[in-house]
Amino acid sequence: MVAWLVWNKRAELAGATARASWLGVPILLVCCAAWIIARGVGVLVLEQAAAVGALAALALTVLGPDVSRRLAFPIGFLFFAVPFGRALVPVLVEITADFATLALQWSGVPVYRTHAQIIIPGGGSRLRGPAAG
DSSP, X not given: OHHHHHHHTHHHHHTSOOOOOTTHHHHHHHHHHHHHHHHHHTOHHHHHHHHHHHHHHXXXXXXXXXXXXXXXXXXXXXXXXXXXXXXXXXXXXXXHHHHHHHHHHHTXXXXXXXXXXXXXXXXXXXXXOTTTO
């Protein structure tokens, strides 16, 4: 996807001036240090985010600010390749349970909630199955 985004900007990039810059070197060093620390600690998400940041800093260093500015969206899109969503799952489950509980209460349905488990009364306790006769 990123290659396609860069390909779409080929006309705009043709007019850009590629000139190496020292601006990206400190960012590259910070990203490399973060990658080494994350690798040592075993935090894969930070390791991957640092690698993508290092690629962005490398583009700034090698291609310069003019080209990097024009490639900001494709390079920024690379950060979506980092699977950071797993850490958000518990928060999203809580938000969903909060919303569902609130919607049930607003609609007048009695509800009991324990963490993410939502329990509503059966309501059909007098109904019997076809075998009960």
